[in-house]
Amino acid sequence: xxxxxxxxxxxxxxxxxxxxxxxxxxxxxxxxxxxxxxxxxxxxxxxxxxxxxxxxxxxxxxxxxxxxxxxxxxxxxxxxxxxxxxxxxxxxxxxxxxxxxxxxxxxxxxxxxxxxxxxxxxxxxxxxxxxxxxxxxxxxxxxxxxxxxxxxxxxxxxxxxxxxxxxxxxxxxxxxxxxxxxxxxxxxxxxxxxxxxxxxxxxxxxxxxxxxxxxxxxxxxxxxxxxxxxxxxxxxxxxxxxxxx
Amino acid sequence: xxxxxxxxxxxxxxxxxxxxxxxxxxxxxxxxxxxxxxxxxxxxxxxxxxxxxxxxxxxxxxxxxxxxxxxxxxxxxxxxxxxxxxxxxxxxxxxxxxxxxxxxxxxxxxxxxxxxxxxxxxxxxxxxxxxxxxxxxxxxxxxxxxxxxxxxxxxxxxxxxxxxxxxxxxxxxxxxxxxxxxxxx
Numbered sequence: 001x002x003x004x005x006x007x008x009x010x011x012x013x014x015x016x017x018x019x020x021x022x023x024x025x026x027x028x029x030x031x032x033x034x035x036x037x038x039x040x041x042x043x044x045x046x047x048x049x050x051x052x053x054x055x056x057x058x059x060x061x062x063x064x065x066x067x068x069x070x071x072x073x074x075x076x077x078x079x080x081x082x083x084x085x086x087x088x089x090x091x092x093x094x095x096x097x098x099x100x101x102x103x104x105x106x107x108x109x110x111x112x113x114x115x116x117x118x119x120x121x122x123x124x125x126x127x128x129x130x131x132x133x134x135x136x137x138x139x140x141x142x143x144x145x146x147x148x149x150x151x152x153x154x155x156x157x158x159x160x161x162x163x164x165x166x167x168x169x170x171x172x173x174x175x176x177x178x179x180x181x182x183x184x185x186x187x188x189x190x191x192x193x194x195x196x197x198x199x200x201x202x203x204x205x206x207x208x209x210x211x212x213x214x215x216x217x218x219x220x221x222x223x224x225x226x227x228x229x230x231x232x233x234x235x236x237x238x239x240x241x242x243x244x245x
Numbered sequence: 246x247x248x249x250x251x252x253x254x255x256x257x258x259x260x261x262x263x264x265x266x267x268x269x270x271x272x273x274x275x276x277x278x279x280x281x282x283x284x285x286x287x288x289x290x291x292x293x294x295x296x297x298x299x300x301x302x303x304x305x306x307x308x309x310x311x312x313x314x315x316x317x318x319x320x321x322x323x324x325x326x327x328x329x330x331x332x333x334x335x336x337x338x339x340x341x342x343x344x345x346x347x348x349x350x351x352x353x354x355x356x357x358x359x360x361x362x363x364x365x366x367x368x369x370x371x372x373x374x375x376x377x378x379x380x381x382x383x384x385x386x387x388x389x390x391x392x393x394x395x396x397x398x399x400x401x402x403x404x405x406x407x408x409x410x411x412x413x414x415x416x417x418x419x420x421x422x423x424x425x426x427x428x429x430x
Contacts, residue, residue, distance in 0.1 A: 019273040026277045028286045037292035042300050055293045073294070085281055107266030108274035142370070168264075175263060175387040 016059065018102050025088040025102070033084075058083050060230065066233035067240065076238050078119065078231045083229040086170065090221035093178055094214065097147060101174040101221060106167070109174075113167030121159075124239035135242035173224050177217035183212035389414035 012107045036051025058080045086103065093101030123134035131235045137154040138147065176199055184206055191203035393410045 016267070018268065018270055022270075022273050026281045029281055029303045030289075033289045034284070037296075040292055040296040042303055044296075044297070052293060052296070056297075059293075077282065077290045080290065081282045081285045087280055102274070105267060105270055106264055106343070108266070110266050111271050111274045112278065121388075123255035153340065156322075191259055221248075242349075 017100055018108070019106050021092050021098065021100065021102050022089060022108065023090075025085060028088055029084045054084070055080065059204050062226075062229055066214055066230065067237045069180050071240060075233070079229050079233055082116070082232055083225055086112070086228050087222060087225035090174060090225055091218075093174065093181070093221055094218040101178055103170050103174040104178040106171045106175075109167040109171035112170070112228070113163045116166065116235060117163040120232075120235040120239040124242055125234055127240055128242055131241070138240075162235070166228070170228050173220055177213075177220055179197070180213050181210065181217060184213060253300075385418075392417065 009183035015079060033051055033055070036047050036054075039045075039048065041048065056225075059073075059076050062083070063076045063079050067075055089108070091101075092098045093104070121132075126134055136158055137151050139150060139154065142150055187206050188203045188210065191206060192200060194200050371374070393414060396413070
């Protein structure tokens with residue numbers, strides 16, 4: 001399922017297009033925000049305003065609203081990095097020529113979900129000690145005779161399923177979107193090649209569908225970056241305030 | 246493109262499983278994200294937070310300044326009002342005092358004038374009395390002299406002797422007074 005590598009050319013395992021795009025995304029994000037933040041003024045210029053709006057979105061709409069309190073600022077760097085890392089790597093899929101969301105390969109999604117998984121469990125243990133696992137799996141106010149059912153469900157949903165859904169949601173939407181657009185492209189190519197003029201004409205319908213799917217994909221790319229970051233914030237908040245849940 | 250998809254599909258089953266990650270890709274994502282996270286923690290977030298804090302401080306400082314200015318202005322207004330009230334009270338007091346003083350001065354003047362007039366009247370009375378006395382005295386002597394001279398001329402005899410003359414005059418005057426008293430009766 002992997003595209004052949006760039007270096008060595010055509011090899012199954014090597015330096016792939018995804019890897020190049022991931023590195024490029026780091027350069028793009030770092031350059032943009034360092035430039036936007038470089039000359040900080042009380043009354044911002046255009047670039048600084050754009051940077052501040054982007055930063056303020058993650059800081060206020062995700063970190064502050066979900067985590068809240070005075071603690072949220074500690075988690076802004078992680079959420080900010082995640083959001084823009086995923087956003088840029090997803091948007092690649094909507095850019096002609098590049099046309100490949102990095103997370104259409106599952107590896108990157110696993111890595112990010114694992115980072116988040118380790119982070120929120122670490123926060124929970126730091127905050128509540130080992131008692132955190134009891135707080136996270138034994139809901140308060142549940143009758144004792146239901147606990148044998150509830151506890152396994154909580155363990156499975158919180159500690160086993162959560163990282164899997166977290167990573168696969170991102171990967172699957174990107175892969176599916178990538179596949180749909182690529183299949184539409186191949187389909188158009190195939191239909192245009194046909195001798196029959198009527199059959200050739202139907203490629204226009206596929207093209208219209210492909211454009212609609214492309215728009216939808218662009219939306220989903222931005223949305224998945226937001227969803228991934230939002231879920232991260234929710235997991236961190238749950239770990240921070242495990243005793244009040 | 247078709248060739249690519251076909252070749253990918255015809256690869257081994259393990260390679261076709263999309264859930265099996267490429268370890269090198271995982272490594273690149275991990276390293277890339279670590280670098281990005283480092284840059285964000287080290288530079289981006291502190292820079293933006295610094296600006297946010299400065300801006301918040303600037304706005305709050307401005308508000309505080311405005312509030313202070315307003316407080317000062319209202320304090321000044323209070324002070325002016327207080328001063329105005331004080332000034333009005335002062336003016337009233339001064340007017341009252343002036344009125345009282347004026348009345349007092351008037352009363353004093355009246356009193357003084359009355360005293361003066363009384364004094365003048367008394368003086369006039371005394372003067373008149375003394376003048377009358379002097380007139381009576383001089384008249385008495387002059388009338389006596391005149392009458393004596395006249396009588397002497399008439400009688401043809403000089404009544405040089407003062408004592409005698411005075412007796413004659415006295416007698417004459419006494420007769421006159423008796424006469425007058427009789428007339429008046």
